[in-house]
Amino acid sequence: xxxxTQTPSHQVTQMGQEVILRCVPISNHLYFYWYRQIxxxxxxxxxxxxxxxxxxxxxxxxxxxSVERPDGSNFTLKIRSTKLEDSxxxxxxxxxxxxxxxxxxxxxRLTVV
Amino acid sequence: xxxxxxxxxxxxxxKGGISIINCAYENTAFDYFPWYQQFPGKGPALLIAIxxxxxxxxxGRFTISFNKSAKQFSLHIxxxxxxxxxxxxxxxxxxxxxxxxxxxxxxxxxxxx
Numbered sequence: 001x002x003x004x005t006q007t008p009s010h011q012v013t014q015m016g017q018e019v020i021l022r023c024v025p026i027s028n029h030l031y032f033y034w035y036r037q038i039x040x041x042x043x044x045x046x047x048x049x050x051x052x053x054x055x056x057x058x059x060x061x062x063x064x065x066s067v068e069r070p071d072g073s074n075f076t077l078k079i080r081s082t083k084l085e086d087s088x089x090x091x092x093x094x095x096x097x098x099x100x101x102x103x104x105x106x107x108x109r110l111t112v113v
Numbered sequence: 114x115x116x117x118x119x120x121x122x123x124x125x126x127x128k129g130g131i132s133i134i135n136c137a138y139e140n141t142a143f144d145y146f147p148w149y150q151q152f153p154g155k156g157p158a159l160l161i162a163i164x165x166x167x168x169x170x171x172x173g174r175f176t177i178s179f180n181k182s183a184k185q186f187s188l189h190i191x192x193x194x195x196x197x198x199x200x201x202x203x204x205x206x207x208x209x210x211x212x213x214x215x216x217x218x219x220x221x222x223x224x225x226x
Contacts, residue, residue, distance in 0.1 A: 004156075033213075035214075041218070041219075042202070042216045042217065042218045042219055043149075043157060043202060043204075043214075043216040043219075044216070045213040045214060045215070048212065048213060055212075056212060056213055058213070091156050091157070093156075101145075101147050101159045101162055102159065102214070103159070104149075104156030104157050104158065105156050106154070106155050106156050107154075107155070107156050
């Protein structure tokens with residue numbers, strides 16, 4: 001079964017450093033998303049991306065965050081200057097659209113120290 | 114504002130019993146209601162989903178009941194098994210499956226052998 005692949009699985013970074021989280025969505029999917037989950041809490045929407053541009057973003061997705069689809073297969077989330085409160089599990093998801101649901105990746109656990 | 118409210122926060126059921134998780138929503142524009150199952154260290158996986166034109170959907174041991182007038186929907190797991198022990202999230206979005214999903218806070222289900 002096709003899957004969404006995320007790398008790395010775990011990243012530790014120092015506060016103020018930039019991080020890039022990488023995702024390879026399912027190949028025929030057109031819609032891409034980032035969500036995050038702080039430990040023990042609900043899954044929160046960050047951003048959706050379609051046709052090489054952001055479709056929607058949440059209030060969490062401020063100027064420190066950016067997304068990019070640098071080539072035909074990768075989808076990245078960049079955090080420019082990490083804060084302690086950015087520590088969370090970050091999930092990438094993709095969808096064909098229409099009446100199809102999302103497929104989530106296994107996540108990247110980001111720890112900011 | 115919490116768009117989707119989920120209860121209970123945790124649930125313990127004996128093997129063979131019925132697990133019931135409830136969700137309520139506010140936004141009448143929501144028209145897609147998925148349930149996700151999440152195991153530790155993994156991303157949410159789509160379990161079953163319903164649209165408001167039907168009141169019930171069944172897939173194997175999993176059933177969604179939907180009450181449009183009350184703006185409530187629930188997940189029933191029949192003949193619960195230890196392998197069902199996981200965190201379950203209800204979610205909702207409006208207009209299509211392209212947009213952001215609003216997640217409930219999750220229910221941690223434990224099924225005793």
